[in-house]
Amino acid sequence: MRLVTTMQLNLPALEMQTLFDALPDVVFFIKDREGRYTHCNLTLVRRLGRKQRSEVIGNSPLDVFPLPLGGSYLMQDRRVLCGEVIDNQLEVHLYPNRLPGWCLTFKRPVCEDNDVIGVVGVSRDLGQPDNRHSAFERLNTVMEFMQKRFGENLRVQTLADLAGLSVAQLERHFRRVFQVTPQQLLTKLRIEAAMRLLHGEDSIASIGQQCGFADQSAFARQFKATVGMTPRDYRTLRG
Known part of the structure; x- marks a missing residue:
């Protein structure tokens, strides 16, 4: 199982957040051990129908998604906080201000001194098929x-x-x-x-x-x- 350490994550977290701001087809987030957002890109902010990042940071999925979605995402985070790695999981995301969208989700535990202290993840929208491929x-x-x-x-x-x-x-x-x-x-x-x-x-x-x-x-x-x-x-x- 591959974990993400705070040495790998803490210093560049704000830079990562800024980098992912430029990707409109990718949702990026970091959450603490309580499942509350500490970092997120503007793609997530906009899809939640919010105007400012501060309206998301400090909240859990229960606060920003309607039930039962918020509870389901929180339960998924808790699995990761217990050490599980979520890799290439196909999901439909239902945001308050968007039509349903398909994505692939990746989540990793964030560790410090062998203790899991948070979750880092991305969800990437499925794009159009590559019709130029030989097959x-x-x-x-x-x-x-x-x-x-x-x-x-x-x-x-x-x-x-x-x-x-x-x-x-x-x-x-x-x-x-x-x-x-x-x-x-x-x-x-x-x-x-x-x-x-x-x-x-x-x-x-x-x-x-x-x-x-x-x-x-x-x-x-x-x-x-x-x-x-x-x-x-x-x-x-x-x-």
């Missing part, structure tokens, strides 16, 4: 297949065969072209469909089944891990 056409065929069949039990080997690639080649090219793995793209397609269907009248169990989840429990777990709340909470929030 783009083959991968685009796979993506179109997944868009039509995401409700089925798709195997990565099946997708690799469709592209005429090995599984390792498929996963490597997917990361380069789409910035995610085939499994992450499948999750993205399923969750996007579920979010649309939750605006309707179908039961949560039916929606999970339509979107390719084995049962309602598996659907609820994946939805909460990705969106930050349960399907029921999302339906209530967006209703």
Whole structure:
């Protein structure tokens, strides 16, 4: 497990914050052991609908995000404060003044003398696919297949065969072209469909089944891990 020490972090923290201010597609933050923001870039400030960084600093996710999102983000931070590393986690972020946006989140514990004293992290927006990549056409065929069949039990080997690639080649090219793995793209397609269907009248169990989840429990777990709340909470929030 790779930790971030205060020697690596404290001195350049303000410089890091300023550097990340220039990146409109990346959210950057540092939090203390209570989960309160000590540093954040202007991208996060703007997405929260705030005008000044001071409106975020000193607050926890509970103070700046609506429930149940704030609680979910705080629980994620507590896992990191216990030493867990969150790497390349696909998430949907729901900000008060923005449409839902997909990102990849990375979080690391900040340590001092072997004690975890905070969290440092970034969330990077998913960009457009790289259509200049040599494998783009083959991968685009796979993506179109997944868009039509995401409700089925798709195997990565099946997708690799469709592209005429090995599984390792498929996963490597997917990361380069789409910035995610085939499994992450499948999750993205399923969750996007579920979010649309939750605006309707179908039961949560039916929606999970339509979107390719084995049962309602598996659907609820994946939805909460990705969106930050349960399907029921999302339906209530967006209703």
